[in-house]
Amino acid sequence: MATNVEATPEATALLPRRPLRADARQNYDKLIAAAREVFAEEGTAASLEEIARRAQVGIATLYRRFPTRQDLLEATYLEEVEAISSSAADFDGLAPWDALVGWLRRYVAFAATKRVLAEELLAYVDRDSEMFKTCSGAITAAGEPLLRRAQDAGVVRPDTSFSDVVRMVSGIAAIRATEPEQIERILDVALDGLRYQPS
Amino acid sequence: MATNVEATPEATALLPRRPLRADARQNYDKLIAAAREVFAEEGTAASLEEIARRAQVGIATLYRRFPTRQDLLEATYLEEVEAISSSAADFDGLAPWDALVGWLRRYVAFAATKRVLAEELLAYVDRDSEMFKTCSGAITAAGEPLLRRAQDAGVVRPDTSFSDVVRMVSGIAAIRATEPEQIERILDVALDGLRYQPS
DNA sequence: TACTATACGGAGGATCCCTCCGTTTGTCAA
DNA sequence: TTGACAAACGGAGGGATCCTCCGTATAGTA
Numbered sequence: 001m002a003t004n005v006e007a008t009p010e011a012t013a014l015l016p017r018r019p020l021r022a023d024a025r026q027n028y029d030k031l032i033a034a035a036r037e038v039f040a041e042e043g044t045a046a047s048l049e050e051i052a053r054r055a056q057v058g059i060a061t062l063y064r065r066f067p068t069r070q071d072l073l074e075a076t077y078l079e080e081v082e083a084i085s086s087s088a089a090d091f092d093g094l095a096p097w098d099a100l101v102g103w104l105r106r107y108v109a110f111a112a113t114k115r116v117l118a119e120e121l122l123a124y125v126d127r128d129s130e131m132f133k134t135c136s137g138a139i140t141a142a143g144e145p146l147l148r149r150a151q152d153a154g155v156v157r158p159d160t161s162f163s164d165v166v167r168m169v170s171g172i173a174a175i176r177a178t179e180p181e182q183i184e185r186i187l188d189v190a191l192d193g194l195r196y197q198p199s
Numbered sequence: 200m201a202t203n204v205e206a207t208p209e210a211t212a213l214l215p216r217r218p219l220r221a222d223a224r225q226n227y228d229k230l231i232a233a234a235r236e237v238f239a240e241e242g243t244a245a246s247l248e249e250i251a252r253r254a255q256v257g258i259a260t261l262y263r264r265f266p267t268r269q270d271l272l273e274a275t276y277l278e279e280v281e282a283i284s285s286s287a288a289d290f291d292g293l294a295p296w297d298a299l300v301g302w303l304r305r306y307v308a309f310a311a312t313k314r315v316l317a318e319e320l321l322a323y324v325d326r327d328s329e330m331f332k333t334c335s336g337a338i339t340a341a342g343e344p345l346l347r348r349a350q351d352a353g354v355v356r357p358d359t360s361f362s363d364v365v366r367m368v369s370g371i372a373a374i375r376a377t378e379p380e381q382i383e384r385i386l387d388v389a390l391d392g393l394r395y396q397p398s
Numbered sequence: 399t400a401c402t403a404t405a406c407g408g409a410g411g412a413t414c415c416c417t418c419c420g421t422t423t424g425t426c427a428a
Numbered sequence: 429t430t431g432a433c434a435a436a437c438g439g440a441g442g443g444a445t446c447c448t449c450c451g452t453a454t455a456g457t458a
Contacts, residue, residue: 021455045244058407220424223436257438
């Protein structure tokens with residue numbers, strides 16, 4: 001995950017934060033990492049003490065940094081968005097098709113936890129709040145170039161927008177499948193649809 | 200709510216249950232009523248002890264009847280479906296338009312809690328399970344005649360299906376509005392759309 | 399090195415989950 | 429009506445979680 005230095009060059013400023021003491025910053029990162037794991041495993045109703053335990057941090061440390069469950073949820077969500085956005089750069093070296101698909105596959109894993117976090121956040125935050133707008137903007141800025149590159153190279157049909165693709169993948173990621181391989185199969189088919197050239 | 204007699208004439212058999220002792224049946228009804236209230240107020244993560252308290256029943260009584268939180272959730276959901284279905288008969292005496300709109304307004308209140316219950320149930324029950332199929336069938340059987348009657352009377356445009364109307368209303372009911380009056384206003388506009396006669 | 403703001407951890411009271419078990423009560427047959 | 433029993437009830441209580449308070453430790457600075 002993105003380390004928590006306050007002046008990262010490519011920082012999208014999703015998480016504006018004052019400088020923390022070194023130990024505090026480490027604990028912050030450990031808490032977010034643990035929260036992402038536990039929320040993914042047990043849903044948003046997961047025990048905060050379990051998160052603190054897994055982060056090997058006292059429960060009070062968790063509450064000091066995140067006074068509310070919402071605060072922890074929101075920070076985890078923003079870290080996820082930041083991670084999926086900045087991960088687009090990891091695929092720069094690959095061929096256009098492989099780069100796009102590689103990122104989208106990563107997006108599936110991201111979308112699964114993102115959806116449940118977002119659902120919970122929406123109970124307290126407005127859907128078209130500054131936060132959600134910034135997030136969707138960051139994701140578009142990260143992924144749209146991958147799509148355009150693939151389209152310019154002729155390996156993806158030109159009549160699809162980034163929004164189309166992301167929503168298609170999000171929809172597939174949200175399928176309640178009994179076996180996880182099913183998601184894989186469906187995703188494969190759908191991605192093949194992107195290569196199809198309409199006559 | 201529908202009282203819990205085991206041989207109600209119009210019973211849709213959504214809730215097959217063996218005959219209960221009189222006191223047990225009363226407590227069952229009190230628990231469902233309390234559960235509906237509390238789930239609506241606090242979400243599906245609400246405290247079961249709070250539900251037992253509000254129903255003025257011992258906590259063990261709740262657990263005996265509903266060994267699992269899922270069981271209580273499911274029973275509450277089914278009661279809601281049964282209530283909204285059988286309530287269609289309440290509007291038989293009204294004019295076609297008033298009958299349809301009256302039922303749909305009741306549906307909005309229903310949909311708000313239904314959605315959150317269904318969301319939680321889907322974590323454990325398959326989307327196209329017998330239960331969900333039966334429920335959507337019951338709602339269609341209840342509401343579709345109201346729509347058809349209004350269409351036959353010429354007060355609702357003929358080019359809309361029951362599914363269209365229900366999903367429109369469900370969508371409006373799911374809006375995360377800050378003020379509840381907003382839902383009312385939007386619903387009014389949308390329902391006026393039903394009267395509009397395309398040329 | 400010494401000082402202080404910052405951060406840490408855990409005890410502890412309140413609440414919730416769920417089970418066990420002794421007590422009460424509805425139902426039915428005599 | 430009455431007596432007997434299956435059915436149902438309620439609450440205590442162990443374990444887990446929530447959240448706060450407060451004494452202790454340490455990073456950063458002069």
